[in-house]
Amino acid sequence: MLRDDIKAATIAAMKAGEKDRTAALRLIGAKIKDRDIEMRTSTKEIADDDLVVEVLQKMAKQRRESIDLYVQGGREELAAQERAELAVIEEFLPAMLGxxxxxxxxxxxxxxxxxxxxxxxxxxxxxxxxxxxxxxxxxxxxxxxxxxxx
CATH class of the missing domain: 1.10.10 (Arc Repressor Mutant, subunit A)
Known part of the structure; x- marks a missing residue:
C-alpha cells in the first residue's frame, strides 16, 4: 500500500539523516492523517490508495502553484524548497498519462x-x-x- 511505502521512506530518510526529505515525508504523512480525520464524518467510502493519491495530487498542485508565484516574485530560494518537496511527492504518485x-x-x-x-x-x-x-x-x-x- 502507498501509505506503508511513505512510512517506510520516512524511516529510511530519518536513518540516513536527510532532513529535507524527512520533513517533506512527514508533511505528506500529516496531510494524509488530516484527510483520514475528515473522512471519519463522511459517508463516502474511498479506497485507501485512492485517498492517498488524491492527497498527493492536491499537494503537488499546490507546490506547482507556489513555485510559479515564488519565481514571479523573485524568491528563488523558496521556489527551490518547493521543487524539492514536489520531487518527493511525485515519487509516490502514479505515472501520469501524456x-x-x-x-x-x-x-x-x-x-x-x-x-x-x-x-x-x-x-x-x-x-x-x-x-x-x-x-x-x-x-x-x-x-x-x-x-x-x-
Missing part, C-alpha cells in the same frame, strides 16, 4: 458512450475520472474533452 494517451482514452470513452455534443461532456468526464482519475490532471483533461466534443 496528452496523446489522454486523447486516446477520451476518444475511446466518447465512442463507447456515443457522445457527440458538448452536452455529453459531463458524462465523458465522469467516466474518464472513474477509469483514469489517478493518472490524469483533470483540469487539462477537461479542456481536451471539450475540444473533442466541439
Amino acid at each position: 496528452e496523446a494517451e489522454t486523447s486516446a482514452a477520451i476518444e475511446a470513452i466518447k465512442a463507447e458512450l456515443g457522445a457527440s455534443s458538448i452536452k455529453d461532456m459531463g458524462r465523458v468526464i465522469a467516466e474518464l475520472k472513474a477509469r483514469h482519475g489517478a493518472q490524469l490532471d483533470m483540469s487539462k483533461a477537461s479542456g481536451l474533452v471539450k475540444a473533442a466534443l466541439s
